[in-house]
Amino acid sequence: MTGWLILFFTLFLASLGYASYRSYSKNRSSDDFMLAGSNIGAILGFLTFSAALFSAFTFMGMPDFFRVHGVGAWIFLGLSDALMVFFLLWFGYKLRKRATEVGYKGVAGFVQNCFQTQWAGYLLFLSSFLFLIPYVAIQIRGISIFLDAAFPDLIPGWGWASLLVVLMLVYSEIGGLKAIMYSDAIQGLIMLVVIWIIGYTCLQMAGGLEAGIAKVTESNAGLLSLPGPKGLFSSPFLIASAIAIVMIPVSQPQFTTRLVVMKDLKSVHKMAYAVGFFAILVILPTAFIGLYGAVKYPDSTTAEFLSAALLFDQASPVAALAVVGLFAACLSTTNAQIFALGTELRSLLTGSDKKVMRITQVAIFVFSIIVLVFSTYMSDELVLLARVSFAGTSxxxxxxxxxxxxxxxxxxxxxxxxxxxxxxxxxxxxxxxxxxxxxxxxxxxxxxxxxxxxxxxxxxxxxxxxxxxx
Structure with missing residues (x-):
């Protein structure tokens, strides 16, 4: 598999290098760096929004969520994301209209201008800091678990986390938001292809959908009904989860900003429809992987199940592509959210453009170090931790x-x-x-x-x- 890993990582890093080259401008303003020139088309907008929404926690957390808690996981995420798409159509229109009237450099600065008080901006920044830092740490924790289990004698988990953070810092500092969006597009396409290949393979190894469900019925029938074998998917849990997820474009600044930097409202609408379609495509195969895990690895730990289902049970090219896909997903989400924190801070700053840019770049570095430290203390319940982040910001x-x-x-x-x-x-x-x-x-x-x-x-x-x- 080593040869395939080298090949796919070389192609991935080369694509990142090209994206950063395309995005770099020596004489760019802070708006160009932080808001990508506010001229993003529907295709790139859809891919960057989807990749930021469906990240490493989807790739790794959702299969394990299906395996442990059952089919209610589809209602938890799939139905909630569908509702969010309809909300996007209204919110995107209202947000862009107000942003045109009062200006937009970030959500914190935007609400500060609207409410005419600094406390509004501070409240938004505090919320983002408190819950985006742990959410980014979840992504790094997830990929560290996987890579440490897959390559136990190579480098420790904190080494993988450090490598990811360094790469993220270099990439974002060079290319800014537009480079991150290109990274999102690359990651989104890789994730969709890889997760379907693995999902189909796992479904076949489970004996097919009908046979797999029959085996689960015999061993743990609670996985096939609500509230699930551990009673997680109660009505209050599902309703509260849906509210938190529908509010993601409102309360998580990396998504709010992506709505504003689209070139026009028509592009926002096209992006919203495409995100809904992407949600179905990306969540469905995670159910197949979870079904396979419930059949073959019902009592395994998260790390054991994921390393087996995504790596050891797959053909070498698929396993190598899974490693690259997970790394890309984690890098993309980490980039987007740390950069969003920088954008929020920058929207509250005053002074010369050069001074604001310098403070923002230093802040992004500091945020990254905090995330790296947090990632060493996170638990393995990736989806539940992500849900806490969604609920907190809402x-x-x-x-x-x-x-x-x-x-x-x-x-x-x-x-x-x-x-x-x-x-x-x-x-x-x-x-x-x-x-x-x-x-x-x-x-x-x-x-x-x-x-x-x-x-x-x-x-x-x-x-x-x-x-x-x-």
Whole structure:
């Protein structure tokens, strides 16, 4: 397999080198570097959005999620992503309209301008920092688990993580957001091809769909129904997960920015439809891999199952391509999210363009080191950890929605989101009860957050209308 690895890695690194060369400009402004010139077409937009959305946690986490928790994993992610596509059509329109009116350098700076207070920007940046750092660490943790299990005598897990972070830093510092988008496009295509090859192979090794389901029925029938053998997929869990995932374009800045830098609204709509189609294509084969794992590796650890299903049980070319595909997926997502943190910080800075760029680049380096440290402490529950990130950032969704819906959004939304964010973080730290009324924390918070947001928006709408009429 070594020869295939060398070949595929050479091709992958060469494509990255070409992408960074195409993206580099000596005299670029900070807008060119951080926002890719705001002229991204539908195809590149769809590939970069999809690759950022479906990353290493999809490639590795979802098969293991299917294996351990069953078919409810499809409802958890597949249905939620379909709902998100419809939401994208409305949100993309409103966001771009407001961004044209007040300017856009990042979500934090955008809401700061809309609310006319620095605290709005600080709240958005704090939320992004608290939950994107662990999310990026999940990606690095996932690929480290896989590579360490696949090549145990080569370098330790922290060595793989360090290599990935160094490559990410070099690449992003050279090419900026446009280079990251090209990397996303390359990674998305690689991931889709590889995951289908592996998914089809695993389905055949399980004896086919019908035979595989029959074997699972005999050994662990709970995998084929809700709430799953461990009771994870309860109604509150699935509803709260759907809300968190639908809010991803609102609450996770790497996706919000990708909507703004599209060249026109028509491109946004085409991108949204394509993302929905891509979601079905990329999630379906993970179910096949999970089915194979439930049949052959029901009691194995995550690392043992993934290294076997994605590497040792595959033909050498496929296994080598899987290694490159996973590395590419992790690199792409790490790039996108660390860079998004840099974009958010930059949107809050003032001063000369040169000074802002220098501070932003140093910050990206610091964020990368923090992520590297975090990745050594993450657990192996990749999908559940990702879900925590989605849920955590969704707590500030009312602020972004208020900014795109109102010319002068109510500042009460800032207090509401700040309360929700603080409570969610404290619940993770076990400083306050983790959930109440018999519901998990995120579901319970949504019961407060959603109606409170609607009430505050309605009050603001009618009071503003009455004031205008007067």
């Amino acid at each position: 707590m500030i969704a009312p602020v972004v929605l208020g900014a795109v819906m109102f010319k002068h959004p109510p500042k009460s939304l800032l207090f509401l989101s700040a309360f929700a964010l603080v409570y969610f973080v404290f619940s993770l730290a076990e400083l306050v009860p983790a959930g109440f009324a018999g519901l998990p924390t995120d579901a319970a918070m949504y019961l407060i957050l959603i109606p409170a947001t609607v009430i505050l928006m309605l009050i603001h709408h009618f009071s503003s209308k009455s004031s205008h009429e007067a």
